[in-house]
Amino acid sequence: MAKSTRRTLLRDGCLAVGTAALFSLSTPEAARAQSESASVFHVFAFQWKPGTSEAQKDRAAKEIAAFQGVIPGLLQTHVGPNISPRGKGYTFGGIMQFKDKAALDAYVQHPAHQALLVWLVPLIDAIELDLRA
Numbered sequence: 001m002a003k004s005t006r007r008t009l010l011r012d013g014c015l016a017v018g019t020a021a022l023f024s025l026s027t028p029e030a031a032r033a034q035s036e037s038a039s040v041f042h043v044f045a046f047q048w049k050p051g052t053s054e055a056q057k058d059r060a061a062k063e064i065a066a067f068q069g070v071i072p073g074l075l076q077t078h079v080g081p082n083i084s085p086r087g088k089g090y091t092f093g094g095i096m097q098f099k100d101k102a103a104l105d106a107y108v109q110h111p112a113h114q115a116l117l118v119w120l121v122p123l124i125d126a127i128e129l130d131l132r133a
Contacts, residue, residue, distance in 0.1 A: 045090035046124040073103025
């Protein structure tokens with residue numbers, strides 16, 4: 001019998017677990033069920049239109065952060081100024097983690113979100129991405 005080291009046991013164990021996980025998602029039904037229940041990340045970035053005040057920018061950050069605990073299925077919210085030098089004019093942004101796609105869809109229609117959009121949309125050019133995790 002070949003001598004097994006801790007390294008080979010760990011390596012072989014990781015390969016077995018990874019292979020099992022791969023095969024468990026190999027059927028279309030399994031992949032669909034997993035993707036429908038997976039967390040969804042809503043990513044957004046704003047270019048502020050000329051004339052937008054610092055008070056309006058602060059209000060946007062505060063109102064978006066305040067969705068936490070108000071929007072059902074919203075797990076995390078991070079929002080603030082973009083610190084990347086590669087932002088291409090997008091100086092503000094955020095990321096929100098939702099329990100699943102249904103929670104994200106409900107957020108879009110939620111009264112708190114709709115109230116924010118009323119005053120915010122005229123002040124921004126935005127980009128949004130929604131990603132499954």
